[in-house]
Amino acid sequence: MSTFIETLANGIKESGINPQKISITSDIPFRPEDIKYLGVDYFHTNRGRAVAFGTGLKLTNPSLKVIPIIGDLITLGGNHLVHAGRRNMELTVICINSFIYREIAHKSAPETTTKFSAYSTFEEPFNIPHLANSCGAVYTARWTALHTDELAKSITEALQKNGLSVIEVLAPGLNYYQGIDKIESSLLNFYYENSEIKEGIEPRETEIRNDQKIIIGRFTTLERPTYLDTYNAQLTRVLGDKFIPYSGAVAEPKKEGE
Amino acid sequence: MKPPKDSLKTGTHQLSGSQACVEGAISAGCRFLGMYPIEPAIEISNYFLERAKTLDAVYVQMEDEISALAAVLGASWTGRRSMTVTSGPGLSLMMEHMGLGVMLETPCVIVDVQRVGPGHGIPTAPAQGDIFQSRWGSHGDYEIIGLAPSTVQEIFDFMIKAFNFSEHYRVPVVVLTDGYLVNLKSDVTIPRAEDIKLEPRRYYDGPQEKYLPFKRDEDLIPRLVDIGAGYKFHVTGLTHDERGYPIMNEECQEFNVHPLVRKIRNYAEKIVRFQELATEDAEIIVIAYGSSFSAAKQAQQKAREQGIKTGLLKLDTIWPFAENRVRELSRKAKAFVAVEMNYGQLVYEIQRCSQGNANTIFVTHGEKGVENSDDILNAIIQASRENSKKEGIIEYAPK
Amino acid sequence: MFEIRFAGYGGQGIIRSGIIVGKAASIYDNKFATMNQSFGPEARGGACSSQLVVAETKVLYPYVTKSDILVAMSQAGYDKFESELKENGILLYDEDLVKPKSDRVNTTFAIPATRFAEELGIKIVANVVMLGFFTAITDVVSPEAMKKAIPDSVPEKAIPLNLKAFEKGYTYGKNLKKPA
Amino acid sequence: MKADPKSVLTGVYYIDGDVAAGWGALAAGCKFIAGYPITPSTEAAEAFARVAPKAGAIFIQMEDELASIAAVLGAAWGGAKAMTITSGPGYSLMMETIGYGAMLETPFVLLNVQRGGPSTGVPTKTGQADMMQSRWGSHGDYEIIAISPDSPQEMFDYTIKAFNLAEKYRCPVMIMADECVGHMTEKVVIPAADEIEIEPRNFYKGSAEEYLPFKPGSDLIPQIAKAGDGLNLFISGLAHNEKGYPVKKDEPRGIYLKRLIDKIQKNKDKIIELKEEETENCEVVVVSYGISSRVAIKGIDMAREKGIKVGNLRLVTVWPFPDEKIRELANRVKAFVVPEINYGQIVFEIERCCDGKANVVLVPHGGAGVHNPQDICDAIELGAQKEKKSEGIIEFKTRLEKLVFEGNWSAKE
Amino acid sequence: METLTTRNTYHPMENLLRMDRLPHIWCPGCGIGIAVTTLAAALDKAQVDLNNVCIVSGIGCTGRVAGYVKLDSFHTTHGRAIPFATGIKLANPNLKVIVFSGDGDLLAIGGNHFIHAARRNIDMVVICVNNFIYAMTGGQVAPTTPLTAYATTSPYGCVEPPFNIPYIADSAGAVYVARWTALHVRRLATSIVEALHKTGFSLIEVISPCAQYYSRINRLGDGIDMMRFYHTNAEIRHGENTKNLDIPFQSNIICGKFVDRERPSYTERYNKWRTQIKGEDNEG
Known part of the structure; x- marks a missing residue:
């Protein structure tokens, strides 16, 4: 079992939520064993669509807790994330930031070029917590994958939040999920050692820069009505009795003999 | 027109399909790659980036394939030869801009390294499942040109062809290869600059104030100018007239869109390319393209050894489809054996053009390995034993 | 079969006119009626039109090719669609808003619909006045059907006023002895 | 199963094809539509948005077509009958996810009100040029069902049929309408709820241990599940076996992948x-x-x-x-x-x-x-x-x- | 070099507009035309060579701007003006690229490109005309529609909070961020000039009336009424923290220049990388 899955499992366990009511939507291919271990439903969505897929899932069955885990920066799916934030869709988004900050890493990690990382050489990354915050997320945090206890705690807190939570996890290459290889572990250690916890800092200040330590921690937590809260309140206000408060869209099952 | 000498790696080198693709593009004058990484097309973009270091070439990894092709179209209008590389899921995302490319008649090349689909499919396994998609995947009516190289050398050669076609016909050209071929290593001969013929861009050369971006030449193709050259032209994805101004009626729709189809269909015979092997006396004709070619060739030869008069038609261009040649062959042959790494796509075209003259047998190829020719050979044998005309497509079922 | 064109400018209820007649014909007169309207930027600002085909059997071709009836509520609408009107086609127009060419004397009918509507207290029912006139002059729909269709298409509070407007146009049409 | 009376707007109407499709979806038991405005299909979404809150259904306008269709797939796996509404350019954007939906054997309906193309083309006027795209527009091999209505009444009737087919064959069903039909206003008769036959969802009811999400029945169609039922679902767009687990690169995959085609082709007589x-x-x-x-x-x-x-x-x-x-x-x-x-x-x-x-x-x-x-x-x-x-x-x-x-x-x- | 006033005609607008395409499609009372006029004034003031300016629009009412402006102009697909412009800019860095489009186009379907172009700091001026609604398709809810405001796809009031566009642009990395209403033509022109002279991703939001849909559905009067509303409710606060720039339904609109900073642009970083690599290669 990879460290991340164990962290996730701990986070879920602490939250007290029945794993059977949790769905993970992700564009990262998890292994069946990991999902079995977590005891959740898992949807390997197409690239970038984990949040949008999760939106459909959550709205259809609001009793579910949905955890979109999105990888490879937030390239394809960035739009879905910011809009989910705006709507305050009740999702616990885990952003795996595998973008290799070459300039930062250059200092100590000698061998950083994995297959996907060659591209990042001349680009600057997003400040994900700041972006999430600017579009309305109710919970933002950033940890490295080695901050297992802190990360698990953040997952627990985020699962208990009503609204869009965004937890950024700094972890190198995608292989991390299949077990860490040598290059990645050296990079991960580098992240770990070069990070500094600053809880509650304004997300604007958490930009990852090569001339300073990586700022990690829980940055914001606030209360805002969720999409469905707003929806039900507004329609009740306007439609009164004619409105059937929305509680889900699960279809009736086929009965015996039908 | 000739490529600039210093960009060429003239000589014979051992190259992977990915490298051959990039060398071909660079030889064809391509200086812009907009892409988004996807298996199994990553090597191509990595190698382009490698080569871009020493050339005046632009490389950009966009946020997704939608924007990758959008950027390529924009770049092409500045006068740079531009391309993108992708694989199935990415090609699906590019579909809307394929239509824009067609509508703006923008020269560009899309390399599709096919993998098993639909959905994620099997990212690392080669396939030929995007054949129909490349032709029909965007909404509305249009035609494109599709090329399918079969060897590493052909990847190099076809990239030059692709750019030449796209400049000449002002249409997106799709190069349909797959994960097997781009990873294959083989000797590739890169000619000297003076031996490579490049189609120059069809620039407008009349008086500036008379420029009409969509006024067609005799051969239905309009002339281009670059952004920044002072023409102040307008182009739109809406149905437009010669000036490029939108006009929303059925007459203008006819005026605008019919030529998009015609400019390819009318010149299909000039575009279509194929290679034939022993088709003169053949009863059974194997039709194959892309990576399936070498296994098909093997099977064809083995069948000949067994005394079955077998020929081979290898399609270099998939689109436009080699209609006339298949029709001609259908009158001579007893059966076609269509070989594809999918569950039946181009075979529908073959069946259509066989006009009920020849049987059409379909073989799914590749699951036992791209090199494996057993199923093809067995299908040939099955076809040779069948003496009556059968309706519809006969699916070869492996024993 | 009738091919009918309603033309005017935005805000006059031109589309609604097509819907009301279509509804009256197809639901209350048991005929077949297919209505189409123009959409998008071309439908904004000035010109606005709807086309309606009414027939005894299913309408196959959904657009007006040559209209039997043109209802013009604006000069621009009239100018645009006049050429589409059949040689012996009927022209109905608001006499204060449209100045038609005079070459169709026998089949041209005028009504001060907007002025009547203003007299009734609200300009926006001009189209309903026109519909009353339309019902009186042409054989497309029965007045009974129209009187059922109008209440379906307007807010409840406005029903009496609209029916009054319809009556006004209808009576004016019935009393009109000869074409203008 | 009969339609839910709450969702059926029984009566005789004079409405356009788009509205009829929106109401048809509701009558068919659709409780979830995600869409994005695009001419000439928007009226269908607007019509649904207006009636949905009174019938316990929901319309959500997503940020784009990519999100709309992804949300629809999510809704379908959450257990809803779901639909999205679009036209040419939006349809092109949906291509990747349509293929993904076919791979997951997700029942959903897509209404495409075709307009003049290619590209932006003529948004406000009709076309029928997405027909081949509907069959071949996504990468890889798959099959879909496409229906082409010719009047507002059929927009209503065939939207219901589309949902029924989607449930039965677990595949994307496309309603390939066109602007002319979508914007055409005609008489539409909506029958009483008990005259509307709808196909209920064939949820798996057995034990979690025995569940194989992609094991086909004799008609080649597997039983569907939904999230949250303790089945520990593993659903992936990768080529998968009956368990839903990804097949390896060199494993034979034909039996799994070809069924996506066979389940339509072999049931053709019942569908056409x-x-x-x-x-x-x-x-x-x-x-x-x-x-x-x-x-x-x-x-x-x-x-x-x-x-x-x-x-x-x-x-x-x-x-x-x-x-x-x-x-x-x-x-x-x-x-x-x-x-x-x-x-x-x-x-x-x-x-x-x-x-x-x-x-x-x-x-x-x-x-x-x-x-x-x-x-x-x-x-x-x-x-x-x-x-x-x-x-x-x-x-x-x-x-x-x-x-x-x-x-x-x-x-x- | 060719500028608007060197083109020797009577009125600068005549030099920027395709006179053969007029009248335009915008409704009476719309603010887009004002924004275009202001762009003309700004181009004149900025003294840029018009041969080197290229304008890209997406789809929507504002998307039609490219069609009326006499520059090399591209009317692209919905939401994709920014990536199309990115291709142009990277392929020919000498060009000045202006993206002129609407809120739905840039922030809904184009949201991803918006944040990524800002992150990459692609050198372009993005003018986003925000009228709070999808007007071209007839008044659907937009990601900028204020909470509780009506639209055809939110017939019972909007249930989604709107974006604060300057805040997103800022958080994604834009180097220049400003907001004005269609009333602030002179200040808007100044902002466009400043943005044209910046290297990097500049965003200018222009709050604009939509009399035909937004105002009509929400009973806010016509274009003039909206202008009056801006007159009384717009408040200029230069340098305001972008997080405070939400626009609730019919309330204060904070305008001004909020961000003006320096970050290396994509092209600068790319070229720097290439020089480095070339250097390394030479050493090797």
Whole structure:
């Protein structure tokens, strides 16, 4: 079992939520064993669509807790994330930031070029917590994958939040999920050692820069009505009795003999 | 027109399909790659980036394939030869801009390294499942040109062809290869600059104030100018007239869109390319393209050894489809054996053009390995034993 | 079969006119009626039109090719669609808003619909006045059907006023002895 | 199962095709529509948004078409009957996820109100040029079902049918309408709820241990599950086996992947709906779909007045394609006449199935309007007169084409 | 070099507009025309060579701007003006690229490109006309529609909070961020000039009336009424923290220049990388 899955499992366990009511939507291919271990439903969505897929899932069955885990920066799916934030869709988004900050890493990690990382050489990354915050997320945090206890705690807190939570996890290459290889572990250690916890800092200040330590921690937590809260309140206000408060869209099952 | 000498790696080198693709593009004058990484097309973009270091070439990894092709179209209008590389899921995302490319008649090349689909499919396994998609995947009516190289050398050669076609016909050209071929290593001969013929861009050369971006030449193709050259032209994805101004009626729709189809269909015979092997006396004709070619060739030869008069038609261009040649062959042959790494796509075209003259047998190829020719050979044998005309497509079922 | 064109400018209820007649014909007169309207930027600002085909059997071709009836509520609408009107086609127009060419004397009918509507207290029912006139002059729909269709298409509070407007146009049409 | 009375707006209406489709979805038990505004399909979304809150259903306008269809798939796996609504450009954006949906065998419905293309084309006017795209637009091999309604009443009826087919065959079902039908206002009769038959979702009810999400039944269709039922679902867009686990690169995958095609192809007879008229003793048969099939009747009537024996075959389901029917007709007619609002799409399928036995005449139209019935009549006459078999498709030269390219037409806004 | 006033005609607008395409499609009372006029004034003031300016629009009412402006102009697909412009800019860095489009186009379907172009700091001026609604398709809810405001796809009031566009642009990395209403033509022109002279991703939001849909559905009067509303409710606060720039339904609109900073642009970083690599290669 990879460290991340164990962290996730701990986070879920602490939250007290029945794993059977949790769905993970992700564009990262998890292994069946990991999902079995977590005891959740898992949807390997197409690239970038984990949040949008999760939106459909959550709205259809609001009793579910949905955890979109999105990888490879937030390239394809960035739009879905910011809009989910705006709507305050009740999702616990885990952003795996595998973008290799070459300039930062250059200092100590000698061998950083994995297959996907060659591209990042001349680009600057997003400040994900700041972006999430600017579009309305109710919970933002950033940890490295080695901050297992802190990360698990953040997952627990985020699962208990009503609204869009965004937890950024700094972890190198995608292989991390299949077990860490040598290059990645050296990079991960580098992240770990070069990070500094600053809880509650304004997300604007958490930009990852090569001339300073990586700022990690829980940055914001606030209360805002969720999409469905707003929806039900507004329609009740306007439609009164004619409105059937929305509680889900699960279809009736086929009965015996039908 | 000739490529600039210093960009060429003239000589014979051992190259992977990915490298051959990039060398071909660079030889064809391509200086812009907009892409988004996807298996199994990553090597191509990595190698382009490698080569871009020493050339005046632009490389950009966009946020997704939608924007990758959008950027390529924009770049092409500045006068740079531009391309993108992708694989199935990415090609699906590019579909809307394929239509824009067609509508703006923008020269560009899309390399599709096919993998098993639909959905994620099997990212690392080669396939030929995007054949129909490349032709029909965007909404509305249009035609494109599709090329399918079969060897590493052909990847190099076809990239030059692709750019030449796209400049000449002002249409997106799709190069349909797959994960097997781009990873294959083989000797590739890169000619000297003076031996490579490049189609120059069809620039407008009349008086500036008379420029009409969509006024067609005799051969239905309009002339281009670059952004920044002072023409102040307008182009739109809406149905437009010669000036490029939108006009929303059925007459203008006819005026605008019919030529998009015609400019390819009318010149299909000039575009279509194929290679034939022993088709003169053949009863059974194997039709194959892309990576399936070498296994098909093997099977064809083995069948000949067994005394079955077998020929081979290898399609270099998939689109436009080699209609006339298949029709001609259908009158001579007893059966076609269509070989594809999918569950039946181009075979529908073959069946259509066989006009009920020849049987059409379909073989799914590749699951036992791209090199494996057993199923093809067995299908040939099955076809040779069948003496009556059968309706519809006969699916070869492996024993 | 009738091919009918309603033309005017935005805000006059031109589309609604097509819907009301279509509804009256197809639901209350048991005929077949297919209505189409123009959409998008071309439908904004000035010109606005709807086309309606009414027939005894299913309408196959959904657009007006040559209209039997043109209802013009604006000069621009009239100018645009006049050429589409059949040689012996009927022209109905608001006499204060449209100045038609005079070459169709026998089949041209005028009504001060907007002025009547203003007299009734609200300009926006001009189209309903026109519909009353339309019902009186042409054989497309029965007045009974129209009187059922109008209440379906307007807010409840406005029903009496609209029916009054319809009556006004209808009576004016019935009393009109000869074409203008 | 009968429709839920809360969701059925029983009555007689005078509404447009888009609205009828929106209401049809609600009647079919659809509780979730995610969409993004695009002309000319928006009215369907607006209609649903208006009625949904009163029936416990929801409409959500997503940020784009990619998100809309992804949300619909999520909703379907959450257990909802779900639909998205779009037109050409949006449809192109959805292509990746449609293939993904087919791979997951997700039941969902997609309404495409076609407009003039390619690219932005003519947004406010009609077209039928997404027909091949609907079948082939995503990468890889898969099959879908496509229905083409010709009136607002059919927009209502066939939206319900689309949902039923989606449930039954667990595949994307496309309603390939067009602007003309979508924006056309006609009488629509909505029956009482107990007269509407809807296909309930065939949820898996067995134990979690035994559940195989992609194990097919005898009809080749697996039973579906939904999230949150403790089944520990593992659902992936990777090529997967019956358990849903990814197959390896070198493993044989044909048996799993080909079923996506077979489950439609082998149930074809049950899916295909055709409307035939006077095809028994005709010399020419007109094959059409959607709005063109209505306009075609007008052309057919004109040709019949001239004494030509013309049959009419309307494809209500366009995909899967009725190969056998065309083949059978090809044996006894001289020609097929195919009016489509495109420059040749379904006509290729007809040419393919007629095995060189009859001529195939295409009556093309670029869109932004419908055919001139006179063109169809002339094409029928051409088909009836031509004794010799022509090679390939005969493209009829329409009046519009002559006007634009040979007449004195000049572009005016 | 060619500028608007060197083109020797009577009125600068005549030099920027395709006179042969007028009248335009915008409704009476719309603010887009004002924004275009202001762009003309700004181009004149900025003294840029018009041959080197290229304008790209997406789809929507504002998307039609490219069609009326006499520059090399591209009317692209919905939401994709920014990536199309990115291709142009990277392929020919000498060009000045202006993206002129609407809120739905840039922030809904184009949201991803918006944040990524800002992150990459692609050198372009993005003018986003925000009228709070999808007008071209007839008044659907937009990601900028204020909470509780009506639209055809939110017939019972909008249930989604709107974006604060300057805040997103800022958080994604834009180097210049400003907001004005269609009333602030002179200040808007100044902002456009400043943005044209910046290297990097500049965003200018222009709050604009939509009399035909937004105002009509929400009973806010016509274009003039909206202008009056801006007159009384717009408040200029230069340098305001972008997080405070939400626009609730019919309340204060904070305008001004909020961000003006320096970050290396994509092209600068790319070229720097190439020089480095070339250097390394030479050493090797």
